[in-house]
Amino acid sequence: MSKNFLTRGHARALNRHHKIAVAGVAALGAAAIGLSATPSDASTTTTSEAAPAARISYGTEPIEDVRGTITDQLAASGVKTELIAAKKQAAADAAAEKKAAAAAAKEKVQREREAGEAASRSGDRHWGGERGGAGERAEKPAPKSYSDNLDGWIRESLDIMDKRGIPGSYEGIHRNIIRESSGDPKAINLWDINAQNGIPSKGLLQVIPPTFAAYHVPGTSKNIYDPVANITAACNYAADRYGSMDNVYSAY
Template sequence: MSKRTIPGHSSLTKTQKISIAGVATLGAAALAFSFVPGNSESTTTTEAAAASEAAPVAWHINSNHIQDSLAQQQTSTIEQAKNAKAVEVKQAADAKAKAAAAAKAKADADAKAKAEAQARKDREAKAAASRAAARKPVYANNLDGWIRQSLDIMKDKGIPGSYEGLHRNIMRESSGNPLAINNWDINAQNGIPSKGLLQVIKPTFDTYHVAGTKHDQYDPVANITAAANYAADRYGSIDNVDSAY
């Protein structure tokens, strides 16, 4: 009758099972033996221990190298910062120097322009004075010249009057004598005699004296101009005077 193999059951013979068990036992023994200290195993264990002890040394060396590298990087960063600061300081100093130079150049240019303008103004004033001097009339030292000079001053001061009006009154009052004096009328009796070309008394002369003329009753131009100023105030103009005034 043939043997059948039941599914799930081993078909090994008894002899085969014993052989397998033996092999397994030998394998276990061999595995156990590998953990027993021996020359070969001792040497291997010692090398492993040495490698284990060398590892911290290697790490220490690598750590020092990293620290050195970091220190170098830090030093490099500091140097770069110093260099950047030095460049910044130099740029600021250069900018300040440039601004100062520009300000000085502007001040010098302004001073030069001002000096040139003043020099030009002085030249123009001098030229104008020269032209005015050239145009300034020369008055004759006589009655005609005195009247004409007085008329120019009167015109400048806004005092009305004409050549005819002045000449007419002068001839009536003093006959053209600048040193004429009245020693017999009431003014003379009061101690203030009439004097000069238009016979004015001292208080009237002092009150109506025109700036720019001599403060002297006997001065022809000063006497005429003061008398014309008085007549303009009292009569509107010396032209309106035809008698004692």
């Protein structure tokens, strides 16, 4: 009975070891199969611990010297394009404004010119004082007329002398004309010393040709026999030599 007990105990013990051995063999077999499936040049590391998870740290400091992304570059390019377009538009607007201002100024000048011309035409149709108003001008008086006789000749000469600053009076001129030519504008002296010298005295105030040419007054005839031209030139000569025709009482 004891022998059987030991045998059974031993059998039970062997059975436990056998199971452990079988398990070990099975594990080795599985490992062998795994190794045979792995390429000869590959290495496999087996660990019983899980690989630790990678840790990500987040910093609060700004990152410098990093180039912008494509989006940032496109955005910057768009802003630059908009700035260029805005400058072009501003220049165009300024040019248009300047052109409009020049056109307005030109139009204003044209209106003022037309208004002045209209006022001038209106003023020419009216005498001074007849109509008041800015821009209107008095009509110029008609040229003064003189009678074609001794009185008219003297008066016309006096008006010319007054404009030229030549002194003389109606009485002084008339007195000398009567003494020199008796009022004949075609009178000529053929007997005095001037005639003997070949330069006879001619006209209302008996002026010799050289004196007439030297004292001729612009605006009058160059014909020595013209009554107005003759009187005016003689009075101009008398004013230069005697101060005025009024101071002449004899041959001069």
